[in-house]
Amino acid sequence: MRTFPTLGIRLRLWLVAGVGLAGVVGALAYTAVWRSGLAERQAAQQHRLDLVALDMQSALARFDYLPALLEMGPGVLELLRQPTDTELQRTVSRYLNRINAAAGAELLYLANRQGLAVAADDAGEPGSPLGAIFDFRPYVRDALATGHGRFFGVGITSGRPGFYLSYALPYTSGHTASTPADAWGVAVVKVGFAGLEARWRNLPGQVLVVDQHGVVVLSTQDPWRYRPLNDLPAATVAEIARTRAYQTPLNRPLHWHSQPAASAGPQADGVQEVRLDGQAGWLASQRPLENGLLHVVVLEESQPVRQQARLAATLAALATTVLLLLLVLVGRLRRQSWRQRLATQAALQAAHDSLEAQVQQRTAQLQQAQQELVQSEKMAALGQMSAGLAHEINQPLAALRTLSDNTQRLLAQQRHDDVVRNLQRMAHLVDRLASISQRLKVFAYKPQTPPQPVAIAALLRQVRQLLEPRLQAAGVACSIDVEPHTLCAVADAIRLEQVLDNLMGNALDALHTRDAASTPPHMALRAWAQDGQCHISVHDSGPGIDAAILLRLFEPFVTSKPAGKGLGLGLVICAHLVREMGGNLQGGNAPEGGARFIISLPLASVPGQPA
Incomplete structure (x- = not known):
């Protein structure tokens, strides 16, 4: 009789735990997206309620x-x-x-x-x-x-x-x-209200007005008009018949059934899920008018919000499952590698007993090749993980070293105020290094907070101040021109500072290679508003960018710097950071000479001009 292998208890427990974790992550993602979607729908519905209520109140007043x-x-x-x-x-x-x-x-x-x-x-x-x-x-x-x-x-x-x-x-x-x-x-x-109904049809969703009897008297859906929300009490039916309010029989209720939106949370308080006329999937918000004689109701389909929540839950669960599978695969590969290594050692030991001299020579060669392969794999992994980190912290560390040396000299000269300022700059750089460690996930995750308006003039002065020791040591003049002075861009201040620091550092490196007999080295920082964009230019008077490199300027590991001076990842990271903030980065040679890089970001505000 043929038997089939069964899963071990430990493996089955891991599978159950993995499925449970994926389900929990999916449920959390569903709840978060559902609550966010309901909050957005409530804000939109409240706006439409304001419009409809104001329309009716204006008509009556x-x-x-x-x-x-x-x-x-x-x-x-x-x-x-x-x-x-x-x-x-x-x-x-x-x-x-x-x-x-x-x-x-x-x-x-x-x-x-x-x-x-x-x-x-x-x-x-x-x-x-x-x-x-x-x-x-x-x-x-x-x-x-x-x-x-x-x-x-x-x-x-x-x-x-x-x-x-x-x-x-x-x-x-x-x-x-x-x-x-x-x-x-x-x-x-x-x-x-015929004109009002016509205007309401141009609004998203559906609008209906219910009177004190619970009867729909106005609606953007003609089949709903003059129908009660639910069966009316006999006393109400008698009152309606006596006042001859509608001139039509009320024997087709809409069977309105509502409940608070499930898992809506406090952000969407007041939003109800409604089943109406046999159709579920409505989100409703309402407001009384004329001391409760009328109620304005705004309806919107909930299916798009649920679809977004389901999609988010599915993606989150799939991502969790893939991550768990990768972890399991890595574990299995490591175990197989260890078992293979043990088997290889046993085979080499057995061969060593019979052919000692020859096996010793071959064993040495194999061990050397194995060590080189392991070392190569380690270096490749280490290079991938540390390339971004080395590039990001190189400039702050250099600035810290310069400031620390300068602080020692200032202490010897008893210039305590300058020492305090240097220590403050060093503290700022330490904070920046801490923020860089949090930013290393930039290629894997989106920013958790949206970009905010950033004052460009203050940011340029701050970056220039950080690089002031290098500028003075190289004898480079750095000018700042911001028009208007209150120019703001929608960006992440820390990321934008990293990009400018990198571009200015590259400009300083380029100015080291210029002809000493030419005009004095100069770097120009300029910012202006144009076509709804904030543009920031970094222009140096160096030799410019080589034509061969210019074609591959934003490709990884492309650099004109000598070995050990650069990894060729700076511009790649800068371009990615700018794209994450909703802008773009361009680079090239300026007609008047030297290299020029232009950062374009969404404009936050310009005095006298709409943002």
């Missing part, structure tokens, strides 16, 4: 002045006392028509205490409310009882929806008559 204006109108109060006077009806209706021509309401009419419409701006037109009785409408009853009323409904005579604003007449401050008995009638303004 336009008519707050009408009651006082109507009370002073010719014949308005007389008509409310004499509602059967046809001549007064025509006079007041014409007056209402003139007012509404400027106000732009959907409808403007007057009703007496019995709810009879005695004048209207559209008198004589089809659908005019003139002559109809509206005592069953809440806005008439509320205005007579409290001085004002609010109500959303479909017009009884016109069939058009709108929001009704009613005011008791005579009008007094506070929008209320002295007592209900003092009111002679009611001024009614009907505000239409």
